[in-house]
Amino acid sequence: MALYLYNTLGRTLQEFKPITHGKVGMYACGPTVYTFAHIGNLRTFIFEDILRRTMEHLGYEVTHVMNITDVGHLTDDADQGEDKMTRSAREKKMSVWEIAEFYTQAFLNDMKELNLNSPTVICKATDHIDDMIELIKKLEKKGYTYRAGGNIYFDVERFPDYGKLALLDKQELKAGARIQVDEYKRNPRDFVLWFTRSKFDHQAMMWDSPWGRGYPGWHIECSAMSMKYLGEQFDIHCGAIDLVPVHHTNEIAQSEAATGKKWVNYWVHGEFLLMGEDKMAKSAGNFITLKDLKEEGFDPLDYRYFCLGGHYRVQLQFSREALKAARAARLHLTERVKEIRERTSPSELSEIGEKGKSYIDSFRGNLSHDLNIPRCLSDLWGVVKDVELSDAEKLAIILDMDRVLGLRMEEAKREELDEAQLQLIRDREEARRRKDFVRADAMREELKKQGIILEDTPDGTRWKKIE
Ligand code: AMP
Ligand code: ZN
Numbered sequence: 001m002a003l004y005l006y007n008t009l010g011r012t013l014q015e016f017k018p019i020t021h022g023k024v025g026m027y028a029c030g031p032t033v034y035t036f037a038h039i040g041n042l043r044t045f046i047f048e049d050i051l052r053r054t055m056e057h058l059g060y061e062v063t064h065v066m067n068i069t070d071v072g073h074l075t076d077d078a079d080q081g082e083d084k085m086t087r088s089a090r091e092k093k094m095s096v097w098e099i100a101e102f103y104t105q106a107f108l109n110d111m112k113e114l115n116l117n118s119p120t121v122i123c124k125a126t127d128h129i130d131d132m133i134e135l136i137k138k139l140e141k142k143g144y145t146y147r148a149g150g151n152i153y154f155d156v157e158r159f160p161d162y163g164k165l166a167l168l169d170k171q172e173l174k175a176g177a178r179i180q181v182d183e184y185k186r187n188p189r190d191f192v193l194w195f196t197r198s199k200f201d202h203q204a205m206m207w208d209s210p211w212g213r214g215y216p217g218w219h220i221e222c223s224a225m226s227m228k229y230l231g232e233q234f235d236i237h238c239g240a241i242d243l244v245p246v247h248h249t250n251e252i253a254q255s256e257a258a259t260g261k262k263w264v265n266y267w268v269h270g271e272f273l274l275m276g277e278d279k280m281a282k283s284a285g286n287f288i289t290l291k292d293l294k295e296e297g298f299d300p301l302d303y304r305y306f307c308l309g310g311h312y313r314v315q316l317q318f319s320r321e322a323l324k325a326a327r328a329a330r331l332h333l334t335e336r337v338k339e340i341r342e343r344t345s346p347s348e349l350s351e352i353g354e355k356g357k358s359y360i361d362s363f364r365g366n367l368s369h370d371l372n373i374p375r376c377l378s379d380l381w382g383v384v385k386d387v388e389l390s391d392a393e394k395l396a397i398i399l400d401m402d403r404v405l406g407l408r409m410e411e412a413k414r415e416e417l418d419e420a421q422l423q424l425i426r427d428r429e430e431a432r433r434r435k436d437f438v439r440a441d442a443m444r445e446e447l448k449k450q451g452i453i454l455e456d457t458p459d460g461t462r463w464k465k466i467e
Pocket of ligand 1: 274
């Protein structure tokens, strides 16, 4: 089945055609590790996990590369502000290296708890300084750079395609009408590739380079690492929508200037998580972490389920009420899957009939149409509630769909009851058949004391352990 993705480059829905048959190279901009990721950041990583799982579901072999931005970079995209890592280190009385390591581990733990498949390659910026230096040297040799005020800048006017992703206005670019924030820039859009003159005192992370001791700009790290692991041309680059105008625009400029080739074919961007009317942002201080949600009693998968309820290209408003609704739905789903599994003998063959196949087709169709996960969730619920499908069919289809949704349905299993408890349930059913309700009720009470509650349904008695 053909996969259609909305490509920011061109602003259209396009059929996905990989560079190499059956394979996908995908790069995702990773976290900046000077503090905990917030749940807005995590929405983006959940979307990327779904994208990768979708492609795998459709039969592609995916190489998923994600970086860790552990080089201190600056508080805004325009190369100014205070170094975030340095500030965090000062506040927490730790070294910048310790800060980076601590928050990297915290992020990897969040990923695990959200059931995000680990990227094929996770690369730290600080381990790839040499690759960045090589790339800057290449750009320098081709005449795309200039040195001013001790820093090496990328000269955007040397790159005619600059701004094609963000549809930047060429006139405006030429006029340089914006407020000049850095007196050394020839054009306000120019950006730093290598800093030797930090604007900050006590710059802690520094490396030797042909231009002097210093540190790389933010954008160069993603170009250098993605090309190292995926080659000079690859299929998909993703991130959230805020990266389009500066970070991804600059990544394209420096990568294509260095190689002389088109760099990435599909740019796939996720929309924001909002807190009220505003984007959840570290700088705005209106953020919540996964740890906060856990402390409030939520399971990380409740948040995953909540995110699946919104299309990745639509803004999603966070609220406790909506998260509670997601939790209720997820728990209900888990309970239903446990019941289905309980009624399915492990040896039962799951021959999927026409009705079952129609759900699978619908699910794949929704996935392939630019990852319509809210509709995929409806397909899943359709299977759960369908009265014509056998339990074995249902279980097989649900587990297959969950390979994309990642709600850990494979773990939705009942705790086993012991033989005495099962016998008590059977005896009670027998008593009910004899209409000996006094005895049946006494047995129900006995089971309740053992932490088991019963529900009588037209299909027989179901049991549940009290949590
Ligand atoms: P950062 O750690 O700040 O570099 O951000 C990591 C990822 O989260 C990037 O792809 C950002 O674009 C993305 N991001 C930041 N804020 C939000 C938000 N409110 N909703 C969704 N994604 C976000
Ligand atoms: Zn990046």
